[in-house]
Amino acid sequence: MDTHATFSPASLAIEAGGVMLALTWADGRVSRFPALWLADNRPETRRGAEGQRLLDAVELPEHIVIRAAEIVAGGIEVSFDCFEDPSLLDPAWLRLNALDPASRAERRRVPQLWDAAIAGHPLPAAEHAAVTRDKAALLGWLRHVDRLGFALLHGVPTTPGAVCDVVSLFGYVRETNYGRLFDVVSVEEPHNLAFTAMALGNHTDNPYRDPVPQLQLLHCLEAAGEGGESIVVDGFAVAERLRREQPETFDLLARTKVSFRYVEPGAVDLRHAAPLIELDAGGDLRTIRYNSRSIGPIDLDPDALPGFYAAHRRFGRLLHDPAMTVGFRMRAGDLFVVDNRRVLHGRRGFGGGRRHLQGTYADADSLLSKLRVLERET
């Protein structure tokens, strides 16, 4: 895209007695900007182009009118009735933040949903040696995590703690009662069923925690002799399928809080209640929670319970539908990361041989920050 040409204003008009500025761009797009919004976003309100704001919207006058506006060499000069000096607005900034439907749609991030069909292509992956040396390789790997909620990393040194070093490529370990990292091996009398050789259904980790861990990394130090195949499923794809096929079931799951808990007597008592399908204020998917080991007793009116169980079971079956799931085998040195708000993971039971994984949690905000910084650099 030729940003220079696109971001050039062709003409402007003051509308509605000065409360609206209509800008026509070189590519024909028209963007309308309320005077109040322009006053609140003058360069004078910020420390530098991307700096922090110096003004609270509370401090603006109640009514703001544009007295004059003109396209000049350095941008768009706007005079407001309430400020002595005119402001010079940056057309590129205005275009990037414009409020017309097309500009708003361009800014909308839509997750790239996937199902079993992605197993027909190479899975999203990178080499450890590349991402530690090369910014473009790291950017590519982080983009997989952002867009698909899942990525593999091959050739990670099989030294204990290496999983935390991978986190430091993009962010910070989230320490919990399980430590900065945790070992997943078969042990006697484990506190947690993850530490046995049983198969584990597809699940998200730690729904009893608020905030839920956003990213989980699992690093294979030793692979089992047989079995132990890992499984991932895109919970957002399953939820959107449910929203399409059974909207009432989807709505019921999205508005019903379910309790989760994890207790180690005398040491840990984690509890949280939230929907299996959590939406944000805009109705977009925010967090999937599904974990049969930690779900608490359902707390609903008795007469509402059968309907909820039917919805829960319908969702649970879809989350295990082979058409939606992808299996792969972890070899020593492999690591996978999932967005634990979106992608469920599980494993088939394993038999002979010792299996040893190390896992850790991290938050996605730092990963997205790193991704944006790398996008400008590469």
Added chain:
Amino acid sequence: MDTHATFSPASLAIEAGGVMLALTWADGRVSRFPALWLADNRPETRRGAEGQRLLDAVELPEHIVIRAAEIVAGGIEVSFDCFEDPSLLDPAWLRLNALDPASRAERRRVPQLWDAAIAGHPLPAAEHAAVTRDKAALLGWLRHVDRLGFALLHGVPTTPGAVCDVVSLFGYVRETNYGRLFDVVSVEEPHNLAFTAMALGNHTDNPYRDPVPQLQLLHCLEAAGEGGESIVVDGFAVAERLRREQPETFDLLARTKVSFRYVEPGAVDLRHAAPLIELDAGGDLRTIRYNSRSIGPIDLDPDALPGFYAAHRRFGRLLHDPAMTVGFRMRAGDLFVVDNRRVLHGRRGFGGGRRHLQGTYADADSLLSKLRVLERET
């Protein structure tokens, strides 16, 4: 409460052809339990009384009928049509998780809202020497944080890093791009306005982060000569006042996502969009976000903007209403913790003398876990 007597079942009845069990307790309360729910919560489905579940609801039969039920010495014995052996249910567990309206209401946690009037009493506080030695003192202090979203701690050693030691009393530091802890002092050319001597309006920290830091701790190593008074305000109390006085304004703020951002060129680019008043799936308050320094350009249809600005400004004015805010002066060795999802903090500008605070972030799940564990021990 005499739990033994209360939790005694007096009589029971099988209803609706076996799909419902009605239990009448010694205190007269009647609780109805669907057969499906009872089958899903049999002791056989868990590893021990509070252990993890071994069963996914997906694995239960579609229709479950109670064949027989009887009060016996050890509890309530229930025979289901789909299982060979009867299950022995624990009455105390059933009462604690019962689904009748009174039992469900008893489990509902309601935050204890506050306003400027709490300044007429001693502020919620404890002594550092007490909470580090005495479980009951620590429990009391954590209860303040849980119920009020705010508490002071006096007599914290003025050694750098002590704020992280306080976190380790109940949980784990959330590391961010600001480090495990950050210093708040006046510096030249700061990246962040917090590091100047300016007054700061009441705000929540880091709304550009997802997950938002849930707890913030600020520890005073050196107090300023004059000014620098700290301010806190219960954002939940303000939001509930708005919900009561102007329900349409409240709804508009709760359904409108606003973008926040924090950029250090070449290093950090944190962005998140969420409402100023975020509700959970049940309509309860979940997170308040208010930060005039990091709020991004409002991304709404131009014709919807004036209404949003009016609502935003109304909320902002209420958050600074002296009837809602509490001021206090930090002395060296004082520390305060706020639930950053609920309580805003600010400060008046300060003049002569050096002021040095150290701050850190932590998550509330570990704090609540610690609180529940201590409640059983003390």
